[in-house]
Amino acid sequence: MAKDNKNTKVTPFASAESKKTLHKNLEFTATEQYKLLRANLGFTLPEGVKCPIIGVTSSMRGEGKSTTAVNLSYVLAESGNKVLLIDGDLRIPSIAKKMGIEATPGMTDFLMGKEVAIDKFKSDVLENWFIIPSGDLPPNPSELLGSHRMETFLDAMAKKFDYIVIDLPPVNIVSDALAISKYTTGMITVIREGYTEKKELEKCFRQLKLSNVHVLGCVMNGSKSGKGSYGKYKRYYKYYRYYSSH
Numbered sequence: 001m002a003k004d005n006k007n008t009k010v011t012p013f014a015s016a017e018s019k020k021t022l023h024k025n026l027e028f029t030a031t032e033q034y035k036l037l038r039a040n041l042g043f044t045l046p047e048g049v050k051c052p053i054i055g056v057t058s059s060m061r062g063e064g065k066s067t068t069a070v071n072l073s074y075v076l077a078e079s080g081n082k083v084l085l086i087d088g089d090l091r092i093p094s095i096a097k098k099m100g101i102e103a104t105p106g107m108t109d110f111l112m113g114k115e116v117a118i119d120k121f122k123s124d125v126l127e128n129w130f131i132i133p134s135g136d137l138p139p140n141p142s143e144l145l146g147s148h149r150m151e152t153f154l155d156a157m158a159k160k161f162d163y164i165v166i167d168l169p170p171v172n173i174v175s176d177a178l179a180i181s182k183y184t185t186g187m188i189t190v191i192r193e194g195y196t197e198k199k200e201l202e203k204c205f206r207q208l209k210l211s212n213v214h215v216l217g218c219v220m221n222g223s224k225s226g227k228g229s230y231g232k233y234k235r236y237y238k239y240y241r242y243y244s245s246h
């Protein structure tokens with residue numbers, strides 16, 4: 001992620017959509033690149049925040065948001081932090097499927113005020129890694145994500161965890177990520193090499209800026225090498241830097 005790191009790439013997570021292969025894949029995917037992402041976060045997160053709440057978004061569908069959210073939360077937990085991963089994509093959720101867990105109960109249960117013990121969401125991968133799937137899909141995801149109940153929920157979780165990572169839908173398609181952004185410490189934007197369209201990326205950064213979202217950095221997903229075709233996105237990193245620093 002971070003703007004100065006040209007080497008960040010993400011290993012495909014594509015085949016890890018069953019419980020059987022999950023652990024193996026997690027070990028495989030939690031490579032140096034995610035550790036680098038974790039380290040870079042240390043530079044971009046504001047000081048003094050007890051539990052950073054990190055949203056993961058992108059401009060379009062399929063750029064690797066959920067893969068990034070899973071792996072980032074995993075490496076944060078792996079280094080001893082108590083971490084909560086939330087599936088905040090209440091339209092096309094994928095965390096339950098990726099992790100081979102039940103999709104319900106989940107986030108929408110908390111948002112509807114149901115009593116669910118957080119211990120129920122402890123992963124069987126690491127004891128300090130908790131995963132809340134989407135729950136039943138609501139008709140009004142954007143309103144729920146931006147609701148006072150969500151704020152209260154995140155405040156309560158921030159007292160229990162060291163990090164909260166929220167997987168979100170793309171900024172250019174729906175307003176959900178922007179709606180919840182006011183409760184986050186900042187957002188990571190995923191860019192998929194050879195897939196993300198520049199126009200869409202530009203639009204995404206513009207939207208984030210308009211909503212005063214603190215962009216913590218970008219993840220270059222699918223980069224084959226440190227150099228690769230990163231160059232063609234460089235301008236947009238500058239674009240992001242412009243927006244992030246004004």
Ligand SMILES: Nc1ncnc2c1ncn2[C@@H]1O[C@H](COP(=O)(O)OP(=O)(O)OP(=O)(O)O)[C@@H](O)[C@H]1O
Pocket residue numbers: 010011012013014015058060061062063064065066067068089092094169170221222223
């Ligand atoms: N670097 C990569 N190389 C190959 N496949 C990848 C890579 N990153 C993600 N994928 C695969 O691409 C698909 C989309 O990834 P993922 O679900 O993480 O994206 P997303 O941005 O969360 O999508 P959506 O917008 O639909 O929620 C998945 O099948 C995933 O396994």
Ligand SMILES: [Mg+2]
Pocket residue numbers: 065066067089094167168
């Ligand atoms: Mg996703």
